[in-house]
Amino acid sequence: MLTTEIFEKIPDLKYVESAPETNAAEFEKVIRSRRSVRVYTDEGIPEEVMRTCLDLSLLAPNSSNLQPWEFYWVRDPQKKAQLARCCLNQPTAATAQELVVCVARLDTWHRNCRLMLERLKTSDTQVPDSVLTYYQKVVPLAYGQGPLYLWGPIKRLIGSLVALTRPLPRGPASKSDMRVWAHKSTALACENLMLSLRAYGFDSCPIEGLDSRRIQKLLNLPRAAEICMVVSAGKRAENGIYGRQIRFDKSDFVFEV
Numbered sequence: 604m605l606t607t608e609i610f611e612k613i614p615d616l617k618y619v620e621s622a623p624e625t626n627a628a629e630f631e632k633v634i635r636s637r638r639s640v641r642v643y644t645d646e647g648i649p650e651e652v653m654r655t656c657l658d659l660s661l662l663a664p665n666s667s668n669l670q671p672w673e674f675y676w677v678r679d680p681q682k683k684a685q686l687a688r689c690c691l692n693q694p695t696a697a698t699a700q701e702l703v704v705c706v707a708r709l710d711t712w713h714r715n716c717r718l719m720l721e722r723l724k725t726s727d728t729q730v731p732d733s734v735l736t737y738y739q740k741v742v743p744l745a746y747g748q749g750p751l752y753l754w755g756p757i758k759r760l761i762g763s764l765v766a767l768t769r770p771l772p773r774g775p776a777s778k779s780d781m782r783v784w785a786h787k788s789t790a791l792a793c794e795n796l797m798l799s800l801r802a803y804g805f806d807s808c809p810i811e812g813l814d815s816r817r818i819q820k821l822l823n824l825p826r827a828a829e830i831c832m833v834v835s836a837g838k839r840a841e842n843g844i845y846g847r848q849i850r851f852d853k854s855d856f857v858f859e860v
């Protein structure tokens with residue numbers, strides 16, 4: 604099972620999904636006008652807009668399509684006030700029209716792998732054998748860590764021996780690997796949420812200045828449900844942005860090698 608050949612072959616499929624025309628200028632406007640907003644007006648966000656933005660969040664790319672995320676749109680006024688308190692009563696949370704707790708799940712991949720297999724087996728389009736093999740065999744091996752994550756060191760040892768002679772994914776092989784794994788995909792979905800809100804004329808702010816344990820308790824979440832960030836949302840107030848957007852010289856960050 605440590606072979607990686609199934610990744611190499613291009614399957615011979617009939618499925619075609621053509622790319623629609625897009626508007627780069629409008630997309631760039633959405634990206635450039637997204638700012639972290641710290642004070643919101645009293646204007647509410649229509650329920651349908653919130654629902655659409657949450658739907659669009661779920662379209663983010665994610666690792667092995669195992670969708671290790673959850674989004675809690677906190678609508679109960681009392682819970683929302685408690686959540687703002689858990690976000691240290693930062694104005695972006697305290698003045699937000701809406702607050703969404705974005706959660707990275709370390710433990711839902713089993714269920715989602717099963718759901719993937721169900722979907723693939725009942726798909727009306729051709730499914731390559733390699734994809735079925737991936738979810739039946741590779742996923743349990745790659746993401747399974749055993750009780751108390753005990754398989755991790757064994758996986759890492761065997762993996763590093765095999766990787767002496769050829770490329771092989773080195774993880775996830777520990778709880779911290781699984782945390783990084785789940786948070787990566789969840790953060791991408793958070794960006795979808797924030798850009799979607801901007802596209803609909805609303806604003807947002809990602810929040811990690813928060814008490815994650817208290818939020819887990821507030822939402823009755825297990826320990827394997829980690830708070831990735833809270834996203835506040837609303838319409839920017841006149842004093843809602845604290846200054847011009849600052850980015851450092853791109854030569855420090857973008858490399859052509």
Ligand SMILES: Cc1cc2nc3c(=O)[nH]c(=O)nc-3n(C[C@H](O)[C@H](O)[C@H](O)COP(=O)(O)O)c2cc1C
Nearest residue numbers: 637638639641693695808809810811812813832848
């Ligand atoms: C993971 C993450 C956590 C953040 N947490 C907070 C926060 O707790 N409070 C806050 O006011 N801004 C928070 N921010 C917003 C950043 O400060 C902001 O994105 C950064 O200063 C750049 O500004 P811009 O988003 O307007 O471009 C957070 C951003 C990210 C990505």
